[in-house]
Amino acid sequence: MADIVIVGAGHGGAQCAIALRQAGFEGTVTIVGRECEPPYERPPLSKEYFAREKTFDRLYIRPPQFWEEKGVCLMLGIEVTAIDPASKQLTLSDGSSFGYGKLVWATGGDPRKLPVPGGSLSGVHGVRTREDCDTLMGEIDGGVKNICVIGGGYIGLEAAAVLTKMGCKVTLLEALPRVLARVAGPELSAFYEKEHRDHGVDLRTGATVEALEGEGRVTGVRLGDGSVIVSVTDTGIGIAPEDQEAIFEEFRQVGTTYAQKREGTGLGLTLTKRFVEMHGGRIWVESELTKGSTFTFTLPIKPWPTN
Numbered sequence: 001m002a003d004i005v006i007v008g009a010g011h012g013g014a015q016c017a018i019a020l021r022q023a024g025f026e027g028t029v030t031i032v033g034r035e036c037e038p039p040y041e042r043p044p045l046s047k048e049y050f051a052r053e054k055t056f057d058r059l060y061i062r063p064p065q066f067w068e069e070k071g072v073c074l075m076l077g078i079e080v081t082a083i084d085p086a087s088k089q090l091t092l093s094d095g096s097s098f099g100y101g102k103l104v105w106a107t108g109g110d111p112r113k114l115p116v117p118g119g120s121l122s123g124v125h126g127v128r129t130r131e132d133c134d135t136l137m138g139e140i141d142g143g144v145k146n147i148c149v150i151g152g153g154y155i156g157l158e159a160a161a162v163l164t165k166m167g168c169k170v171t172l173l174e175a176l177p178r179v180l181a182r183v184a185g186p187e188l189s190a191f192y193e194k195e196h197r198d199h200g201v202d203l204r205t206g207a208t209v210e211a212l213e214g215e216g217r218v219t220g221v222r223l224g225d226g227s228v229i230v231s232v233t234d235t236g237i238g239i240a241p242e243d244q245e246a247i248f249e250e251f252r253q254v255g256t257t258y259a260q261k262r263e264g265t266g267l268g269l270t271l272t273k274r275f276v277e278m279h280g281g282r283i284w285v286e287s288e289l290t291k292g293s294t295f296t297f298t299l300p301i302k303p304w305p306t307n
């Protein structure tokens, strides 16, 4: 049991615990996180960490000992699988229960799975966690040289740039007519397309992926025009928020209505921060949404406090 339990040991969850202590909160605080690492920054994963210019210890949001010094308990490598708001109990993936006084839900998002046949073959990697990056880097160390990056958003472009710099032969596929189409104007898209091509990336726009080919392990990417690219595949097609409908259903049942419904494809959705605090029947939601993403909330949502 902790006075405040924060679910999600990402930047949002970590910053929430830091802010509580900075504000003088003296109660018990526990962060439950699915990953095994103390909170770390994700942006370097597709930049300096991927390029091996920074070691992982330089990505920590705070040094590991900070949490103990501040009396913040980290429960890592554990997932919250259910919430019982009536008894204020969480069910954890190891089967145990954990009580809370107040609950902060800071679970961020997960990479979208490629919705095509072969999307879960081995050799298909996301770029979201340290584990994702370490696995991909291990493949490169093992001799993989041909890599297909699917998705011409920021993460896909960053990964393509670093992989090229590392000597890989990179093909980047973007389904839309230009890269960064949802976040930048045509001039900026054209600039990045040229930069990448000038540095040797085989960058193809309007390229739809029909299927990933291979027996057990990916060997190629089949495109809508029938052509096949031989590769290991790295996906950067955006994230889907951790909806975890089953968990939120519990809230609905006790009359605290919360629903979040993502409409459209969600492609290009950048949910850079999600912080939900539930207290006394109020819900605050903070998020940054890119154009083209639609969120529908069914609830009286109070405006974010201005002071």
Ligand SMILES: Cc1cc2nc3c(=O)[nH]c(=O)nc-3n(C[C@H](O)[C@H](O)[C@H](O)COP(=O)(O)OP(=O)(O)OC[C@H]3O[C@@H](n4cnc5c(N)ncnc54)[C@H](O)[C@@H]3O)c2cc1C
Pocket: 007, 008, 009, 010, 011, 012, 013, 032, 033, 034, 035, 041, 042, 043, 044, 045, 046, 078, 079, 080, 081, 106, 107, 108, 109, 110, 127, 128, 129, 155, 242, 271, 272, 273, 274
């Ligand atoms: C490769 C990469 C590069 C990026 N570059 C930039 C950049 O240059 N600039 C920028 O502004 N942003 C960038 N971002 C985005 C930025 O990292 C995110 O906005 C930020 O990580 C969001 O933090 P968060 O805490 O809300 O969620 P997350 O970082 O997603 O953290 C949520 C955590 O909750 C855990 N979790 C989920 N469900 C459960 C559960 N049921 N129980 C327990 N734990 C759970 C997850 O495992 C995860 O560790 C980048 C992201 C990536 C992946």
